[in-house]
Amino acid sequence: MDDSTPPPAPIRWPAxxxxxxxLSRVDTPALVLDLDAFERNLARMAGxxxxxxxxxRPHAKMHKTPAVALAQMRAxxxxxxxxxxxxxxVFVDAGVGDVLITNQVVGxxxxxxxxxxxxxxxVGLCFDDAGNVAAAGAAARDAGVVLDxxxxxxxxxxxxxxxPGAPASDLAAAIAACRGLRxxxxxxxxxxxxxxxxxxxxxxxxxxxxxxxxxxxxxxxAAGLPCDLVTGAGTGSxxxxxASGVWGELQPGSYAxxxxxxxxxxxxxxxxxxxxxxxxxxxxxxxxxxxxxxRIVVDAGLKAHAVDSGPPTxxxxxxxxxxxxxxxxxxxxxxxxxxxxxGTAAPALGARIRLVPGHIDPTVNLHDWIVCVRGxxxxxxxxxxxxxxxW
Amino acid sequence: MDDSTPPPAPIRWPAxxxxxxxLSRVDTPALVLDLDAFERNLARMAGxxxxxxxxxRPHAKMHKTPAVALAQMRAxxxxxxxxxxxxxxVFVDAGVGDVLITNQVVGxxxxxxxxxxxxxxxVGLCFDDAGNVAAAGAAARDAGVVLDxxxxxxxxxxxxxxxPGAPASDLAAAIAACRGLRxxxxxxxxxxxxxxxxxxxxxxxxxxxxxxxxxxxxxxxAAGLPCDLVTGAGTGSxxxxxASGVWGELQPGSYAxxxxxxxxxxxxxxxxxxxxxxxxxxxxxxxxxxxxxxRIVVDAGLKAHAVDSGPPTxxxxxxxxxxxxxxxxxxxxxxxxxxxxxGTAAPALGARIRLVPGHIDPTVNLHDWIVCVRGxxxxxxxxxxxxxxxW
Numbered sequence: 001m002d003d004s005t006p007p008p009a010p011i012r013w014p015a016x017x018x019x020x021x022x023l024s025r026v027d028t029p030a031l032v033l034d035l036d037a038f039e040r041n042l043a044r045m046a047g048x049x050x051x052x053x054x055x056x057r058p059h060a061k062m063h064k065t066p067a068v069a070l071a072q073m074r075a076x077x078x079x080x081x082x083x084x085x086x087x088x089x090v091f092v093d094a095g096v097g098d099v100l101i102t103n104q105v106v107g108x109x110x111x112x113x114x115x116x117x118x119x120x121x122x123v124g125l126c127f128d129d130a131g132n133v134a135a136a137g138a139a140a141r142d143a144g145v146v147l148d149x150x151x152x153x154x155x156x157x158x159x160x161x162x163x164p165g166a167p168a169s170d171l172a173a174a175i176a177a178c179r180g181l182r183x184x185x186x187x188x189x190x191x192x193x194x195x196x197x198x199x200x201x202x203x204x205x206x207x208x209x210x211x212x213x214x215x216x217x218x219x220x221x222a223a224g225l226p227c228d229l230v231t232g233a234g235t236g237s238x239x240x241x242x243a244s245g246v247w248g249e250l251q252p253g254s255y256a257x258x259x260x261x262x263x264x265x266x267x268x269x270x271x272x273x274x275x276x277x278x279x280x281x282x283x284x285x286x287x288x289x290x291x292x293x294x295r296i297v298v299d300a301g302l303k304a305h306a307v308d309s310g311p312p313t314x315x316x317x318x319x320x321x322x323x324x325x326x327x328x329x330x331x332x333x334x335x336x337x338x339x340x341x342x343g344t345a346a347p348a349l350g351a352r353i354r355l356v357p358g359h360i361d362p363t364v365n366l367h368d369w370i371v372c373v374r375g376x377x378x379x380x381x382x383x384x385x386x387x388x389x390x391w
Numbered sequence: 392m393d394d395s396t397p398p399p400a401p402i403r404w405p406a407x408x409x410x411x412x413x414l415s416r417v418d419t420p421a422l423v424l425d426l427d428a429f430e431r432n433l434a435r436m437a438g439x440x441x442x443x444x445x446x447x448r449p450h451a452k453m454h455k456t457p458a459v460a461l462a463q464m465r466a467x468x469x470x471x472x473x474x475x476x477x478x479x480x481v482f483v484d485a486g487v488g489d490v491l492i493t494n495q496v497v498g499x500x501x502x503x504x505x506x507x508x509x510x511x512x513x514v515g516l517c518f519d520d521a522g523n524v525a526a527a528g529a530a531a532r533d534a535g536v537v538l539d540x541x542x543x544x545x546x547x548x549x550x551x552x553x554x555p556g557a558p559a560s561d562l563a564a565a566i567a568a569c570r571g572l573r574x575x576x577x578x579x580x581x582x583x584x585x586x587x588x589x590x591x592x593x594x595x596x597x598x599x600x601x602x603x604x605x606x607x608x609x610x611x612x613a614a615g616l617p618c619d620l621v622t623g624a625g626t627g628s629x630x631x632x633x634a635s636g637v638w639g640e641l642q643p644g645s646y647a648x649x650x651x652x653x654x655x656x657x658x659x660x661x662x663x664x665x666x667x668x669x670x671x672x673x674x675x676x677x678x679x680x681x682x683x684x685x686r687i688v689v690d691a692g693l694k695a696h697a698v699d700s701g702p703p704t705x706x707x708x709x710x711x712x713x714x715x716x717x718x719x720x721x722x723x724x725x726x727x728x729x730x731x732x733x734g735t736a737a738p739a740l741g742a743r744i745r746l747v748p749g750h751i752d753p754t755v756n757l758h759d760w761i762v763c764v765r766g767x768x769x770x771x772x773x774x775x776x777x778x779x780x781x782w
Contacts, residue, residue: 012403012759013477013779027500027782061724083725086404103725106673106690106741109418128676129740152676159726160674160688167680191723282497283551285519285543289558297551299497302699302753304781308722331699332582333452333752334474334494335550349520350497361724362693366756368403368779387779388404388759390695391418 013368015381023318023352023376028280029300031364032354033372034320035379037274038256039071044271045238045255046075052242057081057100057231059253062361064386065370066094068256079122081251085113086389092121094385100124100148100231102187102251104132104160110391111136115143124148126187128162130174133181140180148184149175150231153216155209157191168216169223176225185229188213189251194236195309199266206240213246236265259360261309275370276315276354277305277363279336286337287346294340298353301334305355306362314338318352319376328355404759406772414709414743414767419671420691422755423745424763425711426770428665429647430462435662436629436646437466443633448472448491448622450644453752455777456761457485459647470513472642476504477780483512485776491515491539491622493578493642495523495551501782502527506534515539517578519553521565524572531571539575540566541622544607546600548582559607560614567616576620579604580642585627586700590657597631604637627656650751652700666761667706667745668696668754670727677728678737685731689744692725696746697753705729709743710767719746 016027026032049056058072060080069080069091079098082088088099098121105114105125117123118140127133127149140147151172154161162168168186175183193205213230220227231249233241235258241247254262257275279298286295305312314326325344329337338353340346347353357363364370365387372380407418417423440447449463451471460471460482470489473479479490489512496505496516508514509531518524518540531538542563545552553559559577566574584596604621611618622640624632626649632638645653648666670689677686696703705717716735720728729744731737738744748754755761756778763771 010401010403012401016782029781104673104688106671128674129679131740154676154680158677158682158686159723159728161676163676163680280497282495283519285545285552285554286549288520289545289554291549295549297495300781302697302750303756303779306693307699308693332550337550349522359693365694366779367781388694388757390404390420390691390758391407 011368011383011385015369017371017378017381019378019380021378023373023378026278026371026378028278028352029304030278031367031370032276032278033257033370034274035372035374037272041256041271041274042072042075045252046077048242049250050076054242054247055249057249057251058256059251060091060386061087062253062364063256064364064384064389065382066091066385067382069094069096072256084389084391085110086391087386088114088117088123090386090389092117096121098122102126102189104128105136106132108135108139111139112143115139115145115147118145118147119143122148124150124184126150126152127171127175128152128160130171133171133174133178137178137180146180146182149181150185150187151175151216152187153212155188155190155212156193156205157189159191164212164215169219172220172225173223183226185227185231186213186217187232188230188247189232189234190237191234194234195261195265197265199268202237203240206237206244210244210246235262235271254360257360260311260313260356260358263313263356264310273315273356275360277312277357278318279353279355281347281349281351281353284346284349287340293342294346295329296338296340296346298336298338299334301331301336303333304366305331305357306359307331308362309359312355312358315354315356318354320354323353326353402759402774402776406760408762408769408772410769410771412769414764414769417669417762417769419669419743420695421669422758422761423667423669424648424761425665426763426765428663432647432662432665433463433466436643437468439633440641441467445633445638446640448640448642449647450642451482451777452478453644453755454647455755455775455780456773457482457776458773460485460487463647475780475782476501477782478777479505479508479514481777481780483508487512489513493517493580495519496527497523499526499530502530503534506530506536506538509536509538510534513539515541515575517541517543518562518566519543519551521562524562524565524569528569528571537571537573540572541576541578542566542607543578544603546579546581546603547584547596548580550582555603555606560610563611563616564614574617576618576622577604577608578623579621579638580623580625581628582625585625586652586656588656590659593628594631597628597635601635601637626653626662645751648751651702651704651747651749654704654747655701664706664747666751668703668748669709670744670746672738672740672742672744675737675740678731684733685737686720687729687731687737689727689729690725691746692722692727694724695757696722696748697750697757698722699753700750703746703749706745706747709745711745714744717744
């Protein structure tokens with residue numbers, strides 16, 4: 001880390017546990033990471049990338065946690081992706097030397113931050129607008145740096161990116177002609193394809209994305225423009241991207257922790273749910289009054305887990321033992337209601353229940369700490385240092 | 392503030408603006424509070440409560456912001472509500488002397504925190520379990536304090552709370568017999584009723600809630616148990632609760648800022664959308680490629696605004712001027728896609744767009760700062776000090 005770098009700002013809240021604590025002493029709600037399962041997930045993905053001769057650049061927008069990024073790099077990752085300039089700063093501060101912002105960065109102030117960061121790390125960003133190419137080039141020249149610039153192709157996600165054909169070729173030519181930028185390749189990520197349940201549907205979407213990349217890649221090469229790298233892919237589709245021969249770098253994020261939404265994908269290469277939300281039963285009012293089905297309430301709602309991609313699932317009790325007969329019903333801001341099936345004993349007040357979050361990225365972003373465990377003992381507390389990095 | 396109190400932990404991120412800045416210099420995404428509209432909302436609700444002879448205890452789980460709580464108290468509020476022990480600590484630290492935790496607090500560690508807080512403020516909490524009454528009483532006696540204890544009645548929300556009848560009476564008797572607790576009244580809040588669109592449906596739900604409270608209130612009085620106060624009500628139903636003659640204290644939260652979900656309620660006493668999310672157009676890829684309808688992308692997604700209760704609406708440009716023809720389509724983690732109707736000029740790259748968040752409580756909880764403006768000039772930066780207060 002550059003000596004002139006200010007120290008990272010402190011985490012707002014004290015950690016909900018201390019190393020060596022038993023799980024029973026962890027204050028809830030808390031994100032709990034099973035390190036054994038996490039390390040197996042990291043090894044599986046790193047092994048896959050190595051086996052296919054592909055670069056692995058995991059997406060850090062998912063975990064927001066420097067300790068996770070550094071573990072991924074020890075397992076072979078070339079660097080990380082992130083989505084925001086402020087996220088990139090956190091990871092460079094933590095010692096990650098190669099960060100790709102897989103997103104558009106707009107505005108002189110943000111571009112100046114990105115350029116300043118490139119004085120102490122390799123930094124890339126994406127483009128879908130010629131005016132923004134000029135603005136980024138000016139920021140880079142002002143800072144005396146060169147930024148890696150990727151043309152973002154809309155490969156079907158209907159979000160950012162330019163269309164294949166003349167728009168992609170014209171933008172690549174603008175980048176190649178812009179001092180301060182180095183044309184590094186193509187960004188091609190199909191977000192919505194990740195969550196198609198059927199492997200065949202994901203394969204078809206990935207195949208269409210590959211077609212959308214082949215044309216501009218060939219056009220750039222024909223024009224003598226460098227197109228060293230196509231980067232993209234996610235946890236739901238990386239096997240198809242790898243098989244296509246088009247992508248040279250994979251950007252999966254969720255595989256390290258997983259979530260209930262990805263768990264609903266039909267998948268040949270499953271990863272484990274290494275991260276769960278530890279909660280405490282705070283009400284049994286619906287048991288006591290004889291409601292059918294009985295209901296209990298745990299102490300974590302919309303401010304502790306994200307339901308935008310569907311509900312969480314009940315993972316088990318504090319030690320991971322399954323709790324059949326319990327089913328998530330609904331979340332409000334600070335409560336989640338869980339139904340207890342007839343014939344199932346309702347957990348006691350104060351009992352611990354682990355949930356698999358519905359959507360991992362916005363869930364992690366709600367927490368300041370990840371409680372890392374081996375078995376049922378707290379091994380480490382990891383600050384989610386890029387939590388809330390919106391800029 | 393007690394001299395022994397540690398100073399509040401610092402906010403994680405630097406503020407996205409400075410006082411005196413024009414709106415154009417605010418880094419995005421950012422929550423922007425129109426102070427004029429905010430103050431009108433506060434005055435309207437305070438005037439309503441005063442006119443009906445009711446106590447007003449606004450819910451601070453919505454705003455998480457000491458400066459908002461103090462403004463509400465200057466406008467006549469008796470104190471605030473919150474949902475968590477850690478939230479209560481933030482507001483007491485900031486000088487709020489009367490806090491009601493409208494929730495169950497379970498576990499010896501949390502109850503000890505609540506009891507310690509009662510050494511320097513009036514603190515209340517809710518119960519729906521006799522075992523937890525005993526645990527809270529022990530914590531209060533250990534700390535040498537008395538906690539205000541409310542029996543939470545399930546008035547139809549099917550979440551926490553005991554049923555009217557024997558469960559409520561038995562729990563009230565247990566509280567009255569417990570040293571360290573003072574039976575302060577009944578908590579009666581019908582969360583799901585707030586968002587019924589038709590005023591008649593909200594009136595019916597509120598009427599049923601009133602019936603669910605009248606019986607235990609009469610039973611407690613007949614048994615010689617004090618039942619000084621029925622407290623509850625929200626922004627969607629407070630007029631009905633006020634008219635019932637049952638409630639003595641109102642707990643609305645959202646009225647101060649409002650959101651798109653409440654905006655979809657049919658309502659005779661509308662409050663203004665004082666808080667909006669300021670965003671920047673970061674992609675026009677869908678305009679450039681001639682997509683129909685055209686689409687643009689702004690720099691704020693699920694990590695900057697909550698869609699669990701429905702989508703945000705487009706409020707206007709940075710200065711508040713309407714932007715007809717723009718319609719929110721979808722959010723992903725860091726992006727929101729906005730459709731541009733045929734015949735409407737798409738905003739330029741870098742243009743500012745304000746959104747009215749879909750659901751205000753979990754949206755505010757994603758931000759460390761509220762940027763307060765008068766017109767288009769930044770007047771103050773308010774830390775969201777209880778952001779992330781999960782415990």
